[in-house]
Amino acid sequence: MAQNKKSISIIIIILYLILLVPYIIASNAGESGIVIESQKMDIKSLPNDMQDLLIYKNYSYNIILIEDPATNVNKLEGKIAKERKVVLSKETQEKGSFVRIDDITTDIFVTSYNLIDQPFEKLVIGDINKAGFGVVIETINNYIEQLNRLILSDVFSLSEIITVSKVDFYGGGLLVILVLTIFSRKVVALWNIPAIAAIYSFQIFLVVIVSFVNKIYVDETTLAFAFLFLLALPLAFWLQRYEETEDGTKKIYGLYLKNNEILSKIKHKFGM
Amino acid sequence: MRYLGLFIAIILFINVHPASSLEPQSATSPGEIETAKYHQFVIINASPINFYPSDIRSINITIQNVYNYSAFGVSAMIDEGKADPLKFTDHLQKYIGNEIGPKNSFTVMYDVYIKDNVLKGIYYIPLTILWSVQEDGTVQRQENLLIGIIVTENPQDIKIDTVNITTIPEHIKSGDEFKLKVLLKNMGSSRINQISAGLDVKAPFSSVGSSTEQYISEMEPGQSAEVIYNILLDKQAPSMLYNFNFTLDFKDYSNRQQSQSGSFGINVEEVSEVYIQDITLDPTTLNPQSEGLLMVKVANAGTNEIKNVRVAVFGGEKLLTQTQNFIGIIRPGGGNSETTSFGVSVDPEIDIGDYGLNIQINYDDVNGQHRSMSNLYIAKISEASSTIPVSDETLNAIMYVFLFAAMSYGIFILVGFQINKNK
Numbered sequence: 237m238a239q240n241k242k243s244i245s246i247i248i249i250i251l252y253l254i255l256l257v258p259y260i261i262a263s264n265a266g267e268s269g270i271v272i273e274s275q276k277m278d279i280k281s282l283p284n285d286m287q288d289l290l291i292y293k294n295y296s297y298n299i300i301l302i303e304d305p306a307t308n309v310n311k312l313e314g315k316i317a318k319e320r321k322v323v324l325s326k327e328t329q330e331k332g333s334f335v336r337i338d339d340i341t342t343d344i345f346v347t348s349y350n351l352i353d354q355p356f357e358k359l360v361i362g363d364i365n366k367a368g369f370g371v372v373i374e375t376i377n378n379y380i381e382q383l384n385r386l387i388l389s390d391v392f393s394l395s396e397i398i399t400v401s402k403v404d405f406y407g408g409g410l411l412v413i414l415v416l417t418i419f420s421r422k423v424v425a426l427w428n429i430p431a432i433a434a435i436y437s438f439q440i441f442l443v444v445i446v447s448f449v450n451k452i453y454v455d456e457t458t459l460a461f462a463f464l465f466l467l468a469l470p471l472a473f474w475l476q477r478y479e480e481t482e483d484g485t486k487k488i489y490g491l492y493l494k495n496n497e498i499l500s501k502i503k504h505k506f507g508m
Numbered sequence: 509m510r511y512l513g514l515f516i517a518i519i520l521f522i523n524v525h526p527a528s529s530l531e532p533q534s535a536t537s538p539g540e541i542e543t544a545k546y547h548q549f550v551i552i553n554a555s556p557i558n559f560y561p562s563d564i565r566s567i568n569i570t571i572q573n574v575y576n577y578s579a580f581g582v583s584a585m586i587d588e589g590k591a592d593p594l595k596f597t598d599h600l601q602k603y604i605g606n607e608i609g610p611k612n613s614f615t616v617m618y619d620v621y622i623k624d625n626v627l628k629g630i631y632y633i634p635l636t637i638l639w640s641v642q643e644d645g646t647v648q649r650q651e652n653l654l655i656g657i658i659v660t661e662n663p664q665d666i667k668i669d670t671v672n673i674t675t676i677p678e679h680i681k682s683g684d685e686f687k688l689k690v691l692l693k694n695m696g697s698s699r700i701n702q703i704s705a706g707l708d709v710k711a712p713f714s715s716v717g718s719s720t721e722q723y724i725s726e727m728e729p730g731q732s733a734e735v736i737y738n739i740l741l742d743k744q745a746p747s748m749l750y751n752f753n754f755t756l757d758f759k760d761y762s763n764r765q766q767s768q769s770g771s772f773g774i775n776v777e778e779v780s781e782v783y784i785q786d787i788t789l790d791p792t793t794l795n796p797q798s799e800g801l802l803m804v805k806v807a808n809a810g811t812n813e814i815k816n817v818r819v820a821v822f823g824g825e826k827l828l829t830q831t832q833n834f835i836g837i838i839r840p841g842g843g844n845s846e847t848t849s850f851g852v853s854v855d856p857e858i859d860i861g862d863y864g865l866n867i868q869i870n871y872d873d874v875n876g877q878h879r880s881m882s883n884l885y886i887a888k889i890s891e892a893s894s895t896i897p898v899s900d901e902t903l904n905a906i907m908y909v910f911l912f913a914a915m916s917y918g919i920f921i922l923v924g925f926q927i928n929k930n931k
Binding site for chain 1 (some may be wrong): 670822823825859861862863864866882883884886901905912915917918920921922923924925926927928931
């Protein structure tokens with residue numbers, strides 16, 4: 237029985253970690269997305285006011301339509317869609333590539349220009365490059381397309397995988413801790429506190445790695461929190477063992493009584 | 509006695525020629541031809557009279573004896589020396605008949621050849637009618653008649669057309685340098701040579717980098733050729749239709765110099781002088797839920813009035829309360845401008861960032877042509893400034909810490925409660 241619990245726990249942790257990956261990669265590449273359409277473009281074919289936005293007017297540009305699988309936009313009439321961006325870039329990438337945009341000179345919400353015969357929400361002028369760990373997103377996208385072709389349907393999409401991954405990012409850690417706690421025949425345990433801190437810190441650690449690879453600035457507070465799991469995780473293990481001991485239980489109970497005492501005093505003071 | 513013989517001779521002469529005493533008297537002796545001093549024969553019809561160079565055709569000339577006496581031994585003759593440059597291919601002298609009675613007419617036919625190099629104009633056939641007033645052919649008369657024929661160019665032979673006139677670029681505005689392409693086609697049935705196509709270029713146009721006379725060595729029937737003129741239009745030229753005179757000089761198949769002229773129009777379009785003079789956003793900084801006004805000032809710096817002016821703003825669905833305003837007419841002149849306002853009401857759920865508004869000015873110019881120009885205006889939507897002097901990041905961090913503390917405290921209480929319950 238204990239062996240089964242251990243196996244299930246490991247499977248849950250692995251599933252949790254695997255599911256984290258798509259969202260962390262897709263949401264930490266800055267202005268990014270999957271290439272849907274790519275064309276060579278004559279600058280003179282652009283409207284004059286669009287040409288004015290280009291700093292390097294003598295270069296040959298590509299017009300690339302990308303879809304950000306991690307960003308939703310509110311369309312009119314309450315509809316929600318994945319954000320589509322038109323990128324004017326000197327470089328280009330193949331269709332299906334997961335790309336990020338570097339050296340952005342213009343990033344505006346624009347809906348009223350027909351630049352590529354498809355609707356889009358944003359116009360970004362910059363250099364398009366492969367996103368860090370983008371191969372993971374591309375592989376998932378390829379598998380989804382193959383699966384859809386196999387079942388002759390469009391049931392599955394990358395954005396749904398990203399959504400599941402996002403749910404895992406925000407709630408998966410708590411769920412893992414809850415399952416592990418229940419396996420130890422408890423509803424909650426004191427080790428849950430450092431474990432929660434450790435698990436979210438580890439997630440942020442992964443975010444920081446992806447951000448670094450994609451050359452995105454990370455502030456000091458986030459950076460500090462990203463390494464908190466190095467302290468919180470051993471603390472969680474120690475606390476888990478400690479609260480199993482008689483001495484630990486006694487001390488926790490003593491603290492609980494003291495807390496109740498303080499609460500009673502406060503209640504009394506406020507006449508409750 | 510001496511005069512008796514003369515008297516007898518006169519009596520005898522009167523008896524022998526009783527009718528001749530009533531006919532026009534002539535001083536000519538019998539056998540001589542005298543030019544009639546009266547008109548006995550007149551031309552009442554000649555057909556055809558229109559000829560082209562190199563024609564060989566028959567002309568029928570109908571002549572009537574308008575006199576009350578018959579003409580005898582009538583014949584017609586053409587003097588070749590006087591007929592030049594017309595040539596006749598058969599007998600020049602033709603016998604008509606023994607007697608042409610009073611008021612009778614006859615037709616004489618000649619085959620006329622018009623030489624290739626004959627210039628267009630009117631030429632005369634010198635026809636002489638010869639007859640005798642006496643049946644025995646003694647007293648002869650002649651009358652010189654002239655038949656006018658018209659020699660014109662054969663339209664089938666020489667015809668060059670300007671089949672197409674185009675400009676590059678198609679639309680020409682003041683200050684433009686453009687190419688004027690004239691497509692010529694030899695529509696005639698013969699070759700033409702040494703074609704000179706002259707364009708009369710007058711101010712405000714001037715020829716640049718090419719002559720106003722272009723040459724084509726030859727054009728076979730049905731062949732087309734293009735002449736190109738490089739023309740510069742003055743910057744100050746008003747918008748209107750300008751007329752160009754175009755002359756074609758060439759040599760036809762018989763090496764005669766021909767000239768053909770015509771004209772065509774080139775339309776100089778109005779330079780769009782409508783522009784956005786100013787855009788004012790009030791308030792200058794927009795946040796989610798902001799309300800205000802976007803004012804667009806449109807000016808007409810052209811030379812003509814513009815009508816049906818409409819200002820449309822696209823891409824402002826989450827920012828503006830309306831997308832299109834109608835202005836109407838804007839008269840020309842530096843001081844003439846119109847301002848139109850759009851209500852601003854920023855969607856509370858809007859994403860923070862820069863929004864590109866496509867401001868379009870649509871109008872009809874003086875020629876009734878619909879025109880449109882657009883300009884990108886970038887409106888910035890910023891985060892609403894917080895009433896607490898703490899950044900959003902700090903507030904978020906405080907909130908996470910508070911949540912974590914509350915959750916930790918809850919866990920601690922639950923753990924204590926569990927231990928208490930087990931005891």
